[in-house]
Amino acid sequence: MADAVRPTRWLLPTVLPIIRIMLTTFLREDQPTEEFNSPKYLYDRYDFIIVGGGTAGCVLASRLSEVAHWKILVLEAGGPPPPESRVPGLSRLFYFPSATTWHYNLAPQRHGLRAYNNRSSPVPHGRVIGGSSTVNGMVYARGSPRDFDHWASLGNPGWDYLSVLPYFKKSERYRGPKRPHTERFHGRRGPIPVTPESPGFFTRVFLQAGRYLGFKLIDPNGPDLMGFAGPDYTIYRGERWGPVRAYLEPAAKRPNLHILHSAHVLRIIFNKDKVAVGVIFMHHDKVKAVKANLEVILSAGAIASPKVLMLSGVGPQKHLHHHGIKVVHDLPGVGKNLQEHMCLYGLTWTVKPGVPNDVLNAANPASVTQYVHQKSGM
Template identity: 55%
Template sequence: MTVELLTSWGTRLALAAVLAFLRVLLTSYPESPRPIHIPTPAIIRSHYDFIIVGGGTAGSVMAARLSEVGWWQVLLLEAGGTPPLESIVPGLSRVFYFPTGNTWDIKLHPQRYGLFSFNNRSSPIPQGKVLGGSSAVNGMLYVRGNRRDFDNWEALGNPDWGYKSVLPYFKRTEDYKGGYLGPTEKYHGRKGPMTVVPQMADYDVFTPSFIAAGQHLGFDVVDPSGPEQIGFASTDYIIRDGERCDTSRAYLAPAATRPNLHILTHATVHRVIFDQNKRAVGVEYEHKGKVHSVRAVKEVVVSAGAIFSPKLLMLSGLGSRHNLLPHGVRLVSELPGVGENLQDHTCVYGLTWTLPQHLPNTADDFLNPKHFSDYVHFRKGPFTTPIGEFGHAWAKVGVDGGDPLWPDIQLFFISSSLSQEGPLSKAAIGLTTQTFLDYIFPLSNTKGVTILPYLTRPKSVGTITLTSNNPHHLPLVDPRYLSHPDDITTLVNGIKLAVRVGQTPPFTKNLGARLYDKPLGACGSYSVGSDGYWQCYVRHMASSFYHFAGTCKMGPVSDPYSVVDHRLRVRGVEGLRVVDASVMPVVVSGNTMATVIMIAERAADFIKQDYAANDQYQDSKLWQQQQQSANYTS
């Protein structure tokens, strides 16, 4: 334990030193990137029409869209600050897999069924604590999910959440900058706030072999934003002119100077305030060490994310009495679903293929001063995207039958291995020192590529619960990974698919790749490659892929665990909505960011529609234009 603690603190000190050095470099040139400017309100009013809690991926969208109505006064409260300089540079995105002042320092509750090769059977789970939220610190991958995900949401009792209803909102958000896409062009938007770009072919060495391997196995090359997802694909990113295009940059910054929008950073909301009629009438928040309250005339919108939205609801008296009363929280409304239904895309780490020494080394791009100079001065080179190459594949490999075009596994291809990042990779995901030294460290001087299989439709679900009634205490995050046996079977089949990819000529001949088949020490009693070995491997090496969802799920009144209705209004109270990944009844079959932005766009329209009659907003030209853009069909 002492070794692990020293390693953790050593990594933090090293990272702090590296970040300080990078910030000096990034501010040394006139051409350097510049952070967004968010004016500080001269005064916080006693009341606003809408108070938005959380300026993250969804909250930034909500603030921008609601403040379009000039006579609505909108307050956005964010616990973090503005995105730091290093977040702007796509090539530095991996920095945020480590604890920084711009992420919440959360760790998983020790897992009973897995993470056996991780410290304390736990793992760090970085979540954005900054304007733009996790969209400001993530890997910038733009993936929408499968159309069947949304049709399933509707089938579960959520009207107008089917694919035909949500597609126009995906298109509204997107400004796709790639070339003409032929049959799938009609599924994309070209004028939205979020700039989306394809991976640059100029730097592709490894991804074409990954895609060719999929074709060799009979898979199609797909557009992940198109109508079907089964197949192999390169990567789309949220990048504009070589800089990260998170929601704070795409939505919030252009709206920040509106006189009816106030944005207060470093403001931690303690609770939502309810009146005697169970109506949300404001919030209590802390700023610069002082606690304040502010009134909401129309609604409070909670957009704190799948971990912190249920925490705030519970601190405010919404949840199960069995969870709240032991912490001294007064029950306002019995909502047993708050904090339940936690879902995440469980991912298997460590599957590596070694490469010949003559191939490029992704790690060298990060260390090459010329690449950094090219980025700062000209916005060109490897730093204009996340360092390395990435690819996706979706497949149906499970044992439960069902729709063969609804994937249950995703393969995420990376042009490096855990060993190439040294002890930093160990610290990032939380591997034990013994596992790192025995299994990962032997590859330190070897180039490699990695394939990460992860569940797109996990059956294991967990919980978010309070640890106390202190708003500064982090909640307990227990996803109960691998508690459902089908998840283990699906991941084992996903590993087998990854191995098959690695056996194709594009891998073995084009890349000269060879599967690293050193036995994982804890699984040494099994034959490498057997089902027993891979099951053991999953138990030891699977962990979070940071796609948390479902903890304030949307559902019909007949579902006792639904927290919000299909218009995202919290049940049992008035004047309160939740808008973020927590409302997903089932997590989507892909990275969650694009779907969260879509949800926020829809929620903003719900609110505009709900208050249109009283505010005479339906007569304005802006309302008519927004309705036209939201309702067109592909």
């Protein structure tokens, strides 16, 4: 891993500004930055306050603001999506520390991560409008139907696969071929375009290997996940097309929706009945408060949501006392049992100059021109 990280010390600061200038110049007409200008004023009260304008936050903001008489406020700690987030081939840039990510690290592991420095792995999360969906690998994988059924069996009615499937279908605009056995698992009219990869050399070899081993070639979002498949991506016409473009941008001009970026929520305000009634946040070095008539929705991601809860006094009492936080509600599970894969940089190869996947080619004007005009290339 050390070798994978080392070049970025000079690579990112030098290559990224060049890529940004070229992309902003060429993609200027389609830049959606207007939509994310901060509102000119804030109300004292909103019906819903959404903490975190990430993947879930974008969808919630869009769906809730369909009700014209509700006022919605989204508070997002990060800024608007940078131009490079639109280019699928540049998504790996976000694995490295930058202003667009929260750069969390795992605590040193006792047994695992032996090949990693300090036995710790970075855990990047998006710190930007769209959250991790603005920086992620765009693979559209719903997960195993059996996992959903298991969660339902643990006492979560409505989370079995058959119950969640209509929502997956409603949000999906599947652009792959119609397959008789799996078509009923796809939606074709939703806002999120899902495009199967057109297999390149490596995918073809990988699928061939699967077949050779006796596995079926499957639809990665069908009912049967035992087999080999090329990935489906949330990419449309060569661009990242996650919840920002599918949900938030179309809703952003609604007068009842305020989206405030660079606004870091410090804590939730609870009343004496332990009902969340507002939030305290920091914006441009000023601490402000805003109240909620109906709900405060915490969608700050798997790490920051429990963190904000604990900073607000909801969590394991002993732990909160240790940090001098006044306990609103002793809830031992908050902040526990996070399961996450480590950040795997993959194998690192030395390549000959001119190999198309060489990251330096991304800053080559010919690559950028090809991308801008044809939305193709690396």
